[in-house]
Amino acid sequence: MMITPEEIFEPEIPFEKKVIKVFEFQRENNPVYQRFCQALEIGEIHSPSEIPLLPIQAFKDTKVLTASENSEFRIQNLEFLSSGTSGMSRSRHIVPDPELYRQSIIRGMKHFYELDDYVIWAYTPGYIENPNSSLIWMLNALIKRETSGLSRFLDLDQPIDHEELDRVQNSGKKLMLFGAAFGLLDMLEKGEIQLPKDSVILETGGMKTHRREITKAALHEKLASGFGLRKSQVHSEYGMAELLSQAYSREGEWFECVPWMKVSIRNPKNPMEEIEYGEEGLIGVMDLANLYSCSFILTGDKGLQREDGKFRVLGRWNPGNLRGCNFLIDQD
Numbered sequence: 001m002m003i004t005p006e007e008i009f010e011p012e013i014p015f016e017k018k019v020i021k022v023f024e025f026q027r028e029n030n031p032v033y034q035r036f037c038q039a040l041e042i043g044e045i046h047s048p049s050e051i052p053l054l055p056i057q058a059f060k061d062t063k064v065l066t067a068s069e070n071s072e073f074r075i076q077n078l079e080f081l082s083s084g085t086s087g088m089s090r091s092r093h094i095v096p097d098p099e100l101y102r103q104s105i106i107r108g109m110k111h112f113y114e115l116d117d118y119v120i121w122a123y124t125p126g127y128i129e130n131p132n133s134s135l136i137w138m139l140n141a142l143i144k145r146e147t148s149g150l151s152r153f154l155d156l157d158q159p160i161d162h163e164e165l166d167r168v169q170n171s172g173k174k175l176m177l178f179g180a181a182f183g184l185l186d187m188l189e190k191g192e193i194q195l196p197k198d199s200v201i202l203e204t205g206g207m208k209t210h211r212r213e214i215t216k217a218a219l220h221e222k223l224a225s226g227f228g229l230r231k232s233q234v235h236s237e238y239g240m241a242e243l244l245s246q247a248y249s250r251e252g253e254w255f256e257c258v259p260w261m262k263v264s265i266r267n268p269k270n271p272m273e274e275i276e277y278g279e280e281g282l283i284g285v286m287d288l289a290n291l292y293s294c295s296f297i298l299t300g301d302k303g304l305q306r307e308d309g310k311f312r313v314l315g316r317w318n319p320g321n322l323r324g325c326n327f328l329i330d331q332d
Contacts, residue, residue, distance in 0.1 A: 002068065005100045008260050008288045009107055015262065019048045022288050022295050030066035032058055033294050053271055053284045053298035059091035059242045066292050081132040082241040093241050096292045101244045102141050104289040108258040112248045118176040119168050120151040125183040134241045135204060139178055148173060160193050168196060175199040181219055188226035195227045201234045216253050238313060242297060244289035254310040260288040265305045268317065271298050277307050282317055
């Protein structure tokens with residue numbers, strides 16, 4: 001059962017209908033996911049809740065790729081690698097159709113923001129050194145489409161140029177500052193910075209590779225105070241190298257998915273089981289933009305969910321809780 005990238009983003013097609021088509025396409029054309037479904041003895045699927053989620057460890061252990069004879073890829077493959085220290089096992093996400101990722105980025109941002117109203121600045125220490133970073137690719141895509149010429153990556157370890165801030169204000173556009181969490185805090189250690197009053201800060205996480213610890217609420221308070229904004233103007237992005245879609249938080253710590261992405265909270269002892277709203281468990285993601293890898297992923301993140309579908313991320317789950325999954329994934 002083939003499904004096209006255009007159908008993924010079509011708002012007139014119900015998510016439930018699209019997700020079943022993607023599942024059948026991937027079960028038939030993705031060897032890793034096919035073996036996983038066979039090991040679980042998955043038969044005919046009637047609803048999204050019956051679809052098994054592949055443990056995210058698979059992206060470290062083997063090549064997760066969906067490709068049929070009818071697949072038509074426009075550009076040469078991209079390959080994204082998760083961040084990590086030297087010698088650390090890293091996830092590998094092969095992206096045969098970069099245009100699909102670009103569409104997911106732009107359409108996703110437009111779902112939550114009036115994207116054309118913003119100049120994009122990015123401050124990404126720890127990511128810029130990774131030539132295979134999906135976040136850096138995303139930011140490049142946003143910067144390249146912005147037409148004022150003012151969007152850019154900020155120089156690392158350098159203070160923000162006040163003349164550049166004036167240019168943004170005089171352009172008639174608002175500022176959206178993307179930044180790795182502790183990178184933004186490091187910037188503020190050199191002195192508080194008054195951003196234009198209508199700016200938005202979008203922090204992208206990036207806290208796990210640093211020795212310091214801080215809660216999300218405290219982080220947002222520090223960023224709001226340091227950059228002279230209201231706390232409501234500090235937002236968050238939830239994404240990872242293994243996903244081509246992102247979720248965004250514009251109200252504190254609760255994330256909201258784009259229309260072609262759904263999150264559920266799973267029982268760590270039985271990931272086929274969705275747990276009750278408000279209970280902690282493993283975050284499961286269905287990302288239909290992962291059309292040519294795997295759209296059904298059991299992450300290593302702990303979280304909980306509200307009845308309206310918004311979710312919180314509570315940190316990493318102890319990997320020991322997922323032992324026993326790897327036997328389902330044969331390496332090629």
